[in-house]
Amino acid sequence: MRALFLFLTLLLAGPLQANPFDVKPDFLPVNQAFVLSHDRQADGQMRLFFQIKQGYYLYQKRLKFDGLPAEQQPQLPPALNHHDEFFGDSAVYRDQLELLIPANAKGQLRLGWQGCADAGLCYPPQTTAIDLGGSVAPAADQASDQALASNLQQGNLAWGLLAFFGLGLLLAFTPCSLPMLPILAGLVLGNGASARRGWLLAGVYVLSMALVYAALGVVAALLGASLQAWLQQPWLLGSLAALFVVLALPMFGAFELQLPAALRDRLDRAGQGTRGGNLYGAALLGALSGLLLGPCMTAPLAGALLYIAQSGDVLQGALVLFSLGLGMGVPLLLLVTLGNRYLPRPGAWMNLVKGVFGFVFLAMALYTLRSLLPQALLLALSGAWLIALAWAAWPALQRMPALRALPLLGALWGGLLLVGAAAGGDDLWQPLRPFAGGSGPAAVQPAEDAFVTVSRPEDLQRELDAAKARGQWVMLDYYADWCVSCKVMEKKVFARADVHTSLAGVHLLRLDVTANTPASQALLQRYQVPGPPSIIWVGPEGDERRARRITGEVDAAAFLQHWTQTRSQG
Incomplete structure (x- = not known):
């Protein structure tokens, strides 16, 4: 699944960015060819430093400093003359480039740049958002979520919708989305719908789910992790679980779910000849599916939310997330409606099907309450x-x-x-x-003992400074009590003895954003993290390895592989 996701991202990145250059495997990734770092000087100036690998160069005219007035633009050092097939005669920088931003510059700087390789490759334009007050969101080290946000910004709407529709198709088969399948199957198959009626029911279900998903995404972009916290409130989860129980009871014949007689008669007359399921129920279940999936943090969703937060284009963000939701729903629609064509006609066997899906709804109630x-x-x-x-x-x-x-x-x-x-x-x-007793690589260790828990930005900075002074790697684990995936990783990943051994010498910080206070928001904004679980790697020199960021839940094997690659790249 991850390989398919990466393939689709790379396939659609070209049209999104309008840079159809052929990246050969012997070229360095952009974040390794041009290593960007930053630090605050003693006189208050912000120093930006590009370390440029041999055989690569940056274009002077492609340097952009959006957000800075003309009088605060940094003075560009002399450049070298260069001629290439992409831009003709150009001024370029090789080896290294140092830029100084005045100490009185405030707000957010959007640094744009583009570079090429002598061997014939030109990289897409890159963008880095820098808070001149001190916090940085380095887009030079683009991981999947940041790359998607950048692609959306630089591409057109049509390609953005197509890209996220494709990503939705992939997400439909992840553990985060699979719970929708029994819900939709119970709705269509459990009511003996005809093929035509099944298409209509499933279409309403998917459309409702996609609309809720888009709305949740827009609100999440405006509120940050507040939406995740809100969706995990005990009263809301309890209400959803109770609703699933109520939906299960009619499947066992406990009672019939019916509208008031007068309203039911009017609807029956309006829809005479229609059988097999209720459109209002389909819409309700679709909305419930969207609510259940809303808190599930994945790289595509993080990229979309990051784009909305950075651009402020709520309309385009809503359309993108709506397209993502449609992509997630289409495979479910096809599986249920096409599969329904090969089932026997409604009969006594439907009672068995209803019973099965009654148990499915009870399982969904347990699934909803798993964090409580x-x-x-x-x-x-x-x-x-x-x-x-x-x-x-x-x-x-x-x-x-x-x-x-x-x-x-x-x-x-x-x-x-x-x-x-x-x-x-x-x-x-x-x-x-x-x-x-447990022993061996999977033996359980108390994970919380290995971490230093941080809940305030000043405490985080103190720990980062101390680790930098020691020349020590830092792992930041964004965590919340209401985050189910966080608890899964705590038990399945961080409690393993082999993971403990691999992380020996690494300063482990747990950033607790459970309370959703201004301090929690500041911790999330420090590295522009949409929500937990997210893993940030900070090198011994104090800079994040942005390309190696982990967004969402991973298992122990994937985590160890990720850390091994991060450490080997230095």
């Missing part, structure tokens, strides 16, 4: 769910003896979950871990 419930209680409820599912499935499989092993296994695993929960366990896949 104690881990042991979540384990116990999951075990009870499995046992109930096995009990219900046993008589349904009486004519298929070979398949009766499945509910038996489910009941057995559910029992193990209950036993593990009673012993204080918290792992769905290793419920009996409390009864066994």
